[in-house]
Amino acid sequence: MSPAPLSVSELPLLTPDAALFLDFDGTLADLAPRPDAVRVPPSLIHTLQRLQQALHGAVAVVSGRPLEQLDELLRPLRLPSAGVHGVERRSADGYVQRLAAPALDRVIEAAQALCARLPGLLVERKHGAVALHYRQAPELRPYCEAALRAALEDAPGLTLLHGKMVYEVKPAVANKGHAIQAFLREPPFRGRRALFAGDDVTDEDGFAAVQSEGGTAIKVGDGPSCARWRLGDPQALREWLAQCAHALDAAPVNGNRPAAAPGEAAAGTSREAGPEAARAVRAAALPGGA
Numbered sequence: 001m002s003p004a005p006l007s008v009s010e011l012p013l014l015t016p017d018a019a020l021f022l023d024f025d026g027t028l029a030d031l032a033p034r035p036d037a038v039r040v041p042p043s044l045i046h047t048l049q050r051l052q053q054a055l056h057g058a059v060a061v062v063s064g065r066p067l068e069q070l071d072e073l074l075r076p077l078r079l080p081s082a083g084v085h086g087v088e089r090r091s092a093d094g095y096v097q098r099l100a101a102p103a104l105d106r107v108i109e110a111a112q113a114l115c116a117r118l119p120g121l122l123v124e125r126k127h128g129a130v131a132l133h134y135r136q137a138p139e140l141r142p143y144c145e146a147a148l149r150a151a152l153e154d155a156p157g158l159t160l161l162h163g164k165m166v167y168e169v170k171p172a173v174a175n176k177g178h179a180i181q182a183f184l185r186e187p188p189f190r191g192r193r194a195l196f197a198g199d200d201v202t203d204e205d206g207f208a209a210v211q212s213e214g215g216t217a218i219k220v221g222d223g224p225s226c227a228r229w230r231l232g233d234p235q236a237l238r239e240w241l242a243q244c245a246h247a248l249d250a251a252p253v254n255g256n257r258p259a260a261a262p263g264e265a266a267a268g269t270s271r272e273a274g275p276e277a278a279r280a281v282r283a284a285a286l287p288g289g290a
């Protein structure tokens with residue numbers, strides 16, 4: 001299923017019992033010509049801080065980037081995060097788990113050799129993975145794919161991902177779905193209703209994981225997806241997150257109270273809380289989205 005994008009005001013708001021999982025590039029942040037050219041609007045940091053508080057810490061980033069890059073980009077925030085598509089994961093208590101890095105020498109050699117021969121490519125080395133970017137030279141895509149596929153012959157346990165203008169080699173066992181499921185087994189995420197927003201094919205495992213547990217998946221931007229909800233672009237997602245933060249701030253604090261059933265009166269909303277809080281309670285219809 002590949003639904004049409006909703007406007008920001010059509011998407012129900014987060015409920016106080018949500019566990020929020022967010023992809024980074026192309027979802028929270030606009031795509032940029034190079035990985036190091038990405039800019040994070042200061043208002044986004046503020047929104048994420050408010051959401052973290054309102055959701056009792058249940059906000060995590062789930063990204064292909066390494067943890068240290070995410071921390072730098074979101075400074076001073078240091079959120080629970082999964083990096084390198086789940087190869088590394090920092091829980092809410094700060095504990096970091098990393099899968100043992102597989103042998104990537106052949107892959108690195110192949111990527112660097114291609115890069116030296118064909119200007120415009122960029123190799124990104126991470127713990128347990130290698131990315132070969134071709135955004136500056138889209139016509140080189142087939143060369144990137146062929147070189148990495150050849151390097152992956154007889155390399156069981158490694159897999160090739162095709163992301164946005166990038167091929168990435170990573171351990172097959174790591175994916176964003178597993179990372180989200182691991183968070184959901186731990187406090188403060190455990191027992192909450194999962195929502196994951198992402199933009200890329202690498203986010204599809206995460207979408208499937210949250211939807212299989214009755215949660216909500218939001219695809220940001222174009223392209224086929226198993227996510228049942230869609231927003232047009234990262235700006236729309238940032239606006240929606242800001243509206244959620246505002247409504248959750250305004251809603252009466254009542255711990256992890258269950259959301260009202262669809263159609264139920266807006267219990268827990270007050271006159272002071274206003275229509276946004278009422279929309280937050282209506283969001284009980286959101287998880288699963290059927």
Ligand SMILES: O=P(O)(O)OC[C@H]1O[C@H](O[C@H]2O[C@H](CO)[C@@H](O)[C@H](O)[C@H]2O)[C@H](O)[C@@H](O)[C@@H]1O
Pocket residue numbers: 023024025026027030031032033034035036038062063064065066124131133135163164165166168200202
């Ligand atoms: O899972 P994500 O948070 O979406 O990370 C996926 C990859 O994102 C980065 O590359 C992408 O964003 C760059 C900056 O906008 C862009 O130049 C590039 O073309 C995109 O593929 C990052 O560099 C990778 O390490 C991530 O795996």
